Amino acid sequence: MSANRQASPRRVSVAPMMDWTDRHCRSLHRFISQHTWLYTEMVTTGALLHGDVPRHLAFTPAEAPVALQLGGSEPADLARAAKLGEQWGYDEINLNCGCPSERVQRGAFGACLMKEPQLVADCVKAMRDVVTVPVTVKHRIGVDTIEDYAFVRDFVGTIADAGCEVFIVHARNAILKGLSPKENREIPPLKYDYAYQLKRDFPHLEIIINGGIKTLDEVEQHLQHVDGVMLGREAYHNPYVLADVDARFYGATDAPLTREEVEAKLIEYCASEIARGQFLGAITRHALGLYRGVAGARGWRRVLSDSRELAKADLAIFDAARQHLRVPDEIFE
Ligand SMILES: Cc1cc2nc3c(=O)[nH]c(=O)nc-3n(C[C@H](O)[C@H](O)[C@H](O)COP(=O)(O)O)c2cc1C
Numbered sequence: 001m002s003a004n005r006q007a008s009p010r011r012v013s014v015a016p017m018m019d020w021t022d023r024h025c026r027s028l029h030r031f032i033s034q035h036t037w038l039y040t041e042m043v044t045t046g047a048l049l050h051g052d053v054p055r056h057l058a059f060t061p062a063e064a065p066v067a068l069q070l071g072g073s074e075p076a077d078l079a080r081a082a083k084l085g086e087q088w089g090y091d092e093i094n095l096n097c098g099c100p101s102e103r104v105q106r107g108a109f110g111a112c113l114m115k116e117p118q119l120v121a122d123c124v125k126a127m128r129d130v131v132t133v134p135v136t137v138k139h140r141i142g143v144d145t146i147e148d149y150a151f152v153r154d155f156v157g158t159i160a161d162a163g164c165e166v167f168i169v170h171a172r173n174a175i176l177k178g179l180s181p182k183e184n185r186e187i188p189p190l191k192y193d194y195a196y197q198l199k200r201d202f203p204h205l206e207i208i209i210n211g212g213i214k215t216l217d218e219v220e221q222h223l224q225h226v227d228g229v230m231l232g233r234e235a236y237h238n239p240y241v242l243a244d245v246d247a248r249f250y251g252a253t254d255a256p257l258t259r260e261e262v263e264a265k266l267i268e269y270c271a272s273e274i275a276r277g278q279f280l281g282a283i284t285r286h287a288l289g290l291y292r293g294v295a296g297a298r299g300w301r302r303v304l305s306d307s308r309e310l311a312k313a314d315l316a317i318f319d320a321a322r323q324h325l326r327v328p329d330e331i332f333e
């Protein structure tokens with residue numbers, strides 16, 4: 001569709017997911033796809049400004065491009081946090097306006113910010129004033145009982161006026177009272193048309209669609225209407241779904257790594273992380289879905305979930321896991 005789409009480096013991205021998209025998870029995704037745009041977990045301004053900055057921001061250059069997602073609602077704090085993110089090498093700063101959790105609501109940020117578009121605009125402006133990387137917003141299409149398209153249209157319009165050019169639209173409402181965050185990702189209906197309409201109403205903006213998307217064929221369909229597609233849970237539970245992304249959406253000509261080649265890279269990565277004192281299970285937990293759909297995947301997963309065995313930090317655990325799979329062994333010899 002638009003020339004814009006050709007230019008978007010976010011044609012395919014993996015969603016920010018708390019407790020999931022840490023640097024180990026991102027490294028795994030990067031072994032599978034060189035071009036998919038990756039996001040951190042949400043980091044709150046409080047955690048960054050009063051906490052352990054390296055713990056929250058350190059990542060390996062091989063993970064790039066990576067966007068840092070911030071949670072907060074205080075323009076000055078967000079500006080300081082965004083500056084830190086840029087200094088640590090992130091390629092984008094994203095503001096979370098979509099999380100409905102009670103904890104986040106108590107902090108008056110996340111999805112409840114959708115009711116305060118002018119405040120979000122001030123936050124975006126404060127961040128844009130101090131960084132040169134793009135400042136983007138991830139949001140829902142409405143909150144609670146607000147079903148009207150005009151609500152999200154006006155939200156996007158107000159924030160675009162503050163200079164934001166990229167909007168990631170999780171295409172369902174956030175219900176602030178009565179639904180858990182998990183239910184909030186399942187119960188409110190998906191309305192992809194709202195995201196498509198945003199692209200029609202704001203053709204100069206980059207609109208990324210998110211929510212319930214599972215296959216690259218679906219990605220291709222959505223790209224007829226918007227500039228990019230963000231995959232969340234599917235990319236986590238079935239990371240190898242990203243294998244054809246580079247060829248299909250970024251014009252890459254190299255064949256993707258096979259699952260076995262990805263595993264070999266993962267083992268090397270585990271060795272270097274163990275040498276730095278990391279717990280092996282902190283890495284393998286993100287890789288349990290690597291062989292999803294392959295015969296024996298369940299056995300592979302079970303072996304790599306055994307915390308007592310993982311505590312031994314012995315990479316032979318991968319050999320034991322592989323016994324369950326029906327894939328050739330030569331590649332590891
Ligand atoms: C475990 C988990 C943690 C999440 N954490 C965040 C987060 O930190 N920030 C955010 O904007 N969205 C978060 N989300 C929402 C996802 O980014 C995404 O919008 C949502 O899962 C819908 O996409 P999907 O249907 O492809 O999974 C989280 C989702 C999951 C499953």
